[in-house]
Amino acid sequence: MMIRQNQRSFTAGQIMATSDVLQQIPEYEVQRALARHLSGDWGDCCLEDSGANEEALQSGGRLFSVYHTADGIKFWIITEADRSATTVLLPENY
Incomplete structure:
Protein backbone atom coordinates (compact mmCIF):
# COMPACT_ATOMS: atom_id res chain seq x y z
CA MET A 1 0.00 0.00 0.00
CA MET A 2 1.36 3.40 -0.94
CA ILE A 3 -0.14 6.66 0.19
CA ARG A 4 0.27 10.20 -1.08
CA GLN A 5 3.85 11.19 -0.45
CA ASN A 6 4.67 14.01 1.93
CA GLN A 7 7.56 14.49 4.31
CA ARG A 8 5.97 12.17 6.90
CA SER A 9 4.50 9.46 4.69
CA PHE A 10 6.06 6.10 3.95
CA THR A 11 5.33 2.77 2.29
CA ALA A 12 3.52 0.27 4.51
CA GLY A 13 4.52 -2.89 2.65
CA GLN A 14 2.25 -5.87 3.29
CA ILE A 15 -0.39 -5.02 5.91
CA MET A 16 -1.17 -7.77 8.39
CA ALA A 17 -3.17 -8.11 11.60
CA THR A 18 -3.10 -10.74 14.32
CA SER A 19 -6.14 -12.95 14.83
CA ASP A 20 -6.78 -11.22 18.20
CA VAL A 21 -7.02 -7.85 16.45
CA LEU A 22 -9.39 -9.27 13.85
CA GLN A 23 -11.60 -10.72 16.59
CA GLN A 24 -11.54 -7.82 19.06
CA ILE A 25 -11.26 -4.57 17.10
CA PRO A 26 -13.80 -3.33 14.56
CA GLU A 27 -12.34 -3.06 11.06
CA TYR A 28 -13.20 0.64 10.78
CA GLU A 29 -11.12 1.37 13.89
CA ALA A 35 -4.46 5.94 8.10
CA ARG A 36 -3.15 7.86 11.11
CA HIS A 37 -0.01 5.70 11.34
CA LEU A 38 0.74 6.06 7.62
CA SER A 39 0.42 9.83 7.85
CA GLY A 40 2.89 10.07 10.75
CA ASP A 41 0.35 10.41 13.58
CA TRP A 42 1.83 8.04 16.16
CA GLY A 43 -1.26 8.03 18.36
CA ASP A 44 -0.69 7.56 22.07
CA CYS A 45 2.95 6.46 22.05
CA CYS A 46 5.32 8.07 24.54
CA LEU A 47 7.53 11.03 23.65
CA GLU A 48 10.60 8.80 23.39
CA ASP A 49 8.93 6.47 20.86
CA SER A 50 7.48 9.42 18.97
CA GLY A 51 10.96 10.94 18.68
CA ALA A 52 12.40 7.60 17.58
CA ASN A 53 9.72 7.42 14.86
CA GLU A 54 10.62 10.87 13.59
CA GLU A 55 14.28 9.81 13.36
CA ALA A 70 -13.55 3.59 21.51
CA ASP A 71 -13.94 0.76 24.04
CA GLY A 72 -10.43 1.34 25.40
CA ILE A 73 -8.64 -1.64 23.81
CA LYS A 74 -4.98 -0.75 23.31
CA PHE A 75 -3.33 -1.88 20.10
CA TRP A 76 -0.10 -1.27 18.27
CA ILE A 77 0.90 -0.75 14.67
CA ILE A 78 4.49 -1.56 13.71
CA THR A 79 6.10 -0.96 10.33
CA GLU A 80 9.33 -2.85 9.76
CA ALA A 81 12.53 -0.90 9.17
CA ASP A 82 12.76 -2.12 5.57
CA ARG A 83 9.10 -1.08 5.01
CA SER A 84 8.26 -4.60 3.83
CA ALA A 85 5.40 -5.07 6.29
CA THR A 86 3.12 -3.28 8.72
CA THR A 87 1.47 -5.31 11.47
CA VAL A 88 -1.51 -4.44 13.65
CA LEU A 89 -1.37 -6.29 16.96
CA LEU A 90 -2.37 -6.25 20.59
CA PRO A 91 0.46 -5.71 23.10
CA GLU A 92 0.06 -9.28 24.35
CA ASN A 93 0.68 -10.54 20.79
CA TYR A 94 4.19 -9.04 20.71
Missing part, protein backbone atom coordinates in the same frame (compact mmCIF):
# COMPACT_ATOMS: atom_id res chain seq x y z
CA VAL A 30 -8.16 -0.54 12.45
CA GLN A 31 -8.51 1.32 9.14
CA ARG A 32 -8.66 4.70 10.90
CA ALA A 33 -5.57 3.89 12.96
CA LEU A 34 -3.69 2.67 9.88
CA ALA A 56 13.25 6.52 11.70
CA LEU A 57 11.44 8.41 8.95
CA GLN A 58 14.82 9.83 7.96
CA SER A 59 17.05 6.85 8.72
CA GLY A 60 14.74 4.01 7.68
CA GLY A 61 14.18 2.51 11.14
CA ARG A 62 11.15 0.72 12.56
CA LEU A 63 7.97 2.78 13.12
CA PHE A 64 5.74 2.17 16.15
CA SER A 65 2.33 3.63 16.98
CA VAL A 66 -0.10 3.11 19.86
CA TYR A 67 -3.87 3.52 19.55
CA HIS A 68 -6.96 2.83 21.63
CA THR A 69 -10.40 1.79 20.41
